[in-house]
Amino acid sequence: MKLLKYLIIRATTRHALTAIGIYERIYTPVTKSTISSVTTNVTPVSVPKTTNKKQELSDSLKYLKEKPIKTSKDKNSISMLEGILANM
DSSP, X not given: OHHHHHHHHHHHSSOHXXXXXXHHHHHSOOOHHHHHHHHHTOOOOOOOOXXXXXXXXXXXXXXXXXXXXXXXXXXXXXXXXXXXHHHO
């Protein structure tokens, strides 16, 4: 039965190692220690609160202008944000 499950997974994946990894993730039982070790490594991320929309837009504009490599989408966003801030 295990071999049949593996062969079905192997038929749908490109590499044998990928199939082995998928099989192990699906069919190995999850223990409580595994779950607790995964959840203890999570660190909370604090999101800074913005006071208003104008401050949020100016912070976004500052971030985009300080990027060392700007894509064309970044340049379009910079010009759009400058226009919005000019109209506020």
